[in-house]
Amino acid sequence: MNVMMLLEMASAAFPERVAFTDSSDGSSLTYGQLFSAAGRRAASLRQSGANRMAMLDVTSVATPLGLFSSAWAGLPYVPLNYRLTDPEIEALLARVTPAYLVTDAARHGRLGGLADIAAATRHHFLDDTLHPEDHADEWSMDPDEIAVLLFTSGTTGAPKAAVLRHRHLVSYILGSVEFAGADEAEAALVSVPPYHVAGIAAILSSVYSGRRVVQLPSFSAEAWLDVARRERVTSAFLVPTMLARIVEALEGRRTADLPALASVSYGGGRMPLSVIERAMALFPDTDFTNAYGLTETSSTITVLGPEEHRAAASSADPAVRRRLASAGVPLPGVEIQIRDDMGRVLGPNERGEIYVRGEQVSGEYEGRGRVTDTEGWFPTRDAGSMDESGYLFLEGRADDVIVRGGENLSPGEIEDVLLEHPAVRDAAVVGIPDEQWGEGVAAAIVAKPGQSVTGGELQEWVKARMRSSRVPQRVVFFDELPYNETGKLLRRVVREWLGTDQGA
Amino acid sequence: MQLKTGARLKSSVCDGEIMVVKAPAGPVELTCGGAPMVETAPAERGTIHPDHAVGIRIGKRYITEDGELEVLCVKAGDGGIAANGQLLLQKDTRQLPKTD
Incomplete structure (x- = not known):
């Protein structure tokens, strides 16, 4: 079992088909070219003496080449966050040496001299004439070998390196993707960073289905809309903040006018109801799928499909309508x-911590071993509940649930109500210390440009729609909320802000 | 032979190759085209037994009736896969929504 086998199959079935296109410079690779290049880079990797491959660069056609050549050579592939500072990157690199590092020219100059690092620029890595003519010998089929090491965006302490073995990733693909299921006209727009598990999953599932990937290395709503139109993109994956920006950029328009876009999936965080409802109106012919997953689970574990989106959105039954805000039901297996x-x-409907089990679930960190229990269950640290029909509702991180006077409050529910207010652009709800209740509810609000609203008005707004325990006792306005580069809200920072009241 | 999940096996009578997706607990005689499947293809190929000439298609999965054994065809061939003499069945895969 090896992820290289997925590319081998695609390359045998449709060698001439374009596999990856970088929308920023127009470069592309067919399945046949990618397979052959992976075999030759694998020979370079084996010659280098490295035992890891580190990729420190924005998305390009070198991204899938790095992943597959590492798998062929038998080295774990380690994509690193290029937004980190040099000292942070050096600390991570020191944990994966001896390593073959592919990076941009500027960083190659600064980091190339580090001990136990064989560094190549992206340009060098992609240049066929600089690598052996012959493919490396066969790849290993040992399912327990490590395919990918992903540093998780830990908010406290040193980042943990999640271990994804070949069996986890191959199980995920075989369980969720039909081989050669895409026709030649299909194209997926990938705008998530290459060091995010969704970026890895996008490469593998697109290759196995035969769907061309159009890469967007640097996301903006305008660029995304432009590339989607120009490349006649048929599917895309977005994190909630990206979809929110796209919806915002289309403000005042009746539809997005992207007739080729058949499906959009989203995940990587909680999607506000107001954003998905607006998106469904702007993209009337597009299927929406909500995918929930974690790095430690090889990406998606639950799915809310297009039919369920439509059924929920058009239902008069509040229990069915509520499912639009759910993460759907578990994948088979x-x-x-x-x-x-x-x-x-x-x-059913009782809130607690979400546990998950399955072939694709790793739940393992380098140097720390597995955190699964004896029966294979992985504690996600996400809070949630399941309804009678098995639909999963996410409540945010278990640590983010607000405990007010013994009652558990979900920040997301309150945020959804605040975001429905016409003058609110963004909202974050966190717990703050409270003498009487243990924890109190506080809200950080970003108002829409040119609109004004007061804290008192927002308290009234929530009070009219929710139980009084949910009404924020403190409302503070800011120009922007703090997000990391993959769209995850930094609640720890919001808590600090609201604890010290440094609003705009 | 005792099958191992993730192992790749080749036909000794055609181009067919498979990967074991799910291995049964006990040993099983796995054949393609009526001849034993092997780790390294022989220099000289045998002939396909006419009763086992149903072929396998790339990307399709094949299972035993009890579901204890499942293989994925990674290279198409003219022989059919059998476990202990019984031809495997093609597994229906449910189409899932695209998630990434």
């Missing part, structure tokens, strides 16, 4: 449980 603090399994 994936099991989910909700457990309380004591580890007891909870019933």
